[in-house]
Amino acid sequence: MTRLDVVDKKTVGKIEKLAETVVKAVKGGKNPFVEIPIRSLANVKYNEKRRLIELGGQKQKRYFFNVSMAKKFMQTFLVSEACKELIDSGKTTSIRDLYYMTKHALGETKQNTFEEQEESDPIIEDLEVAIDSLREELHLFATGRGSMVGPMTIRDSGDTIDLRRMGSGGWSVPSIVEEHVVEFKKHEAKYVLLIEKDAVWRLHFELKLPVYVLVDNDPWGLYIYSVMKQGSINLAYESMRMAVPSARFLGLSSFDQRKFQLPANVAIKMNDQDTSRAKQMMAYQWFHAKQWQREIAEMIHSGVKYELEALSRRGISFITEEYLPRKLRERDWLE
Numbered sequence: 001m002t003r004l005d006v007v008d009k010k011t012v013g014k015i016e017k018l019a020e021t022v023v024k025a026v027k028g029g030k031n032p033f034v035e036i037p038i039r040s041l042a043n044v045k046y047n048e049k050r051r052l053i054e055l056g057g058q059k060q061k062r063y064f065f066n067v068s069m070a071k072k073f074m075q076t077f078l079v080s081e082a083c084k085e086l087i088d089s090g091k092t093t094s095i096r097d098l099y100y101m102t103k104h105a106l107g108e109t110k111q112n113t114f115e116e117q118e119e120s121d122p123i124i125e126d127l128e129v130a131i132d133s134l135r136e137e138l139h140l141f142a143t144g145r146g147s148m149v150g151p152m153t154i155r156d157s158g159d160t161i162d163l164r165r166m167g168s169g170g171w172s173v174p175s176i177v178e179e180h181v182v183e184f185k186k187h188e189a190k191y192v193l194l195i196e197k198d199a200v201w202r203l204h205f206e207l208k209l210p211v212y213v214l215v216d217n218d219p220w221g222l223y224i225y226s227v228m229k230q231g232s233i234n235l236a237y238e239s240m241r242m243a244v245p246s247a248r249f250l251g252l253s254s255f256d257q258r259k260f261q262l263p264a265n266v267a268i269k270m271n272d273q274d275t276s277r278a279k280q281m282m283a284y285q286w287f288h289a290k291q292w293q294r295e296i297a298e299m300i301h302s303g304v305k306y307e308l309e310a311l312s313r314r315g316i317s318f319i320t321e322e323y324l325p326r327k328l329r330e331r332d333w334l335e
Helices: 003-027 070-089 095-102 117-130 201-207 219-230 236-242 272-282 290-302 308-314 318-329
Strands: 033-037 044-047 052-055 059-063 152-156 159-162 182-187 192-195 211-214 248-251
Touching: 003 033, 003 070, 033 070, 033 117, 059 070, 070 095, 070 117, 095 117, 182 201, 211 219, 219 248, 219 272, 219 290, 248 318, 272 290, 308 318
Parallel strands: 192 211, 211 248
Antiparallel strands: 033 059, 044 052, 152 159, 152 182
16 A cells, blocks of 8 residues: 555545544434634744744534534535545545535525635635645645746656756646655755745755745735745644745845835835734734844835835846845845
């Protein structure tokens, strides 16, 4: 039995146990329920030693005989059944496909199990955390996003790919990059540069490469870095697998406008939502370090934000030939 078969068997066992608990309650004349760990700021904690956001122990019970909970209870088991069917058949599908697989009218009513995908996505996350399984273990994947290029050779589903020779588009990073899908063969990379989004967790831990994050100078750019470094509040249960605590923020910094003499007309005025978000982030424990308080305070004080494209005003190659080399040479980053 392969490692993948073992994981599949374990995941199916968890789904079946969830169902058995409900059946037992029904046979005992009790109101069946499922327990879902609460995924909110109130139920996460920041582990300073590990530099990760971790999910707390608070849970909520989702009852069947409860008007406000019955639909989500039903949706939870619809998704569970669909995932078990995928695993049993050895197939994998997208979360978009799962939405359509589980969407249908209830009996002869006009009420649907799901109206929009925005309803089914959180249920998938609920199932993941309820049975402590990853999305890939449920045979689901999200839409692939981002591309990768550099001095590295990989094997993707049996095909050898030289990432040095990927043209101007790069290699499209798939949603599932587990060891049975993608394997690193050889590389001459010195570090990983993450630009805006996308996953680089395996590159860091398997190849021992430092990770530098380059994002827009706005609260949302800082949030992307935060999620990359210590995990997401909403997906705290996946922090151990997805976060890179040693990731470094390379920019764009609120102080780069003066340091690199960016013209004032490339600045974008922050709106009320931007300012509110920045103030909220200052209160997060993982942004309590003096350097981060100073960075965010400067953003709020200036009242402006900058996109990475603003660096192009100094020249089309300024970011690659001057900005990044100087930042790395001077060790001008935040951690």
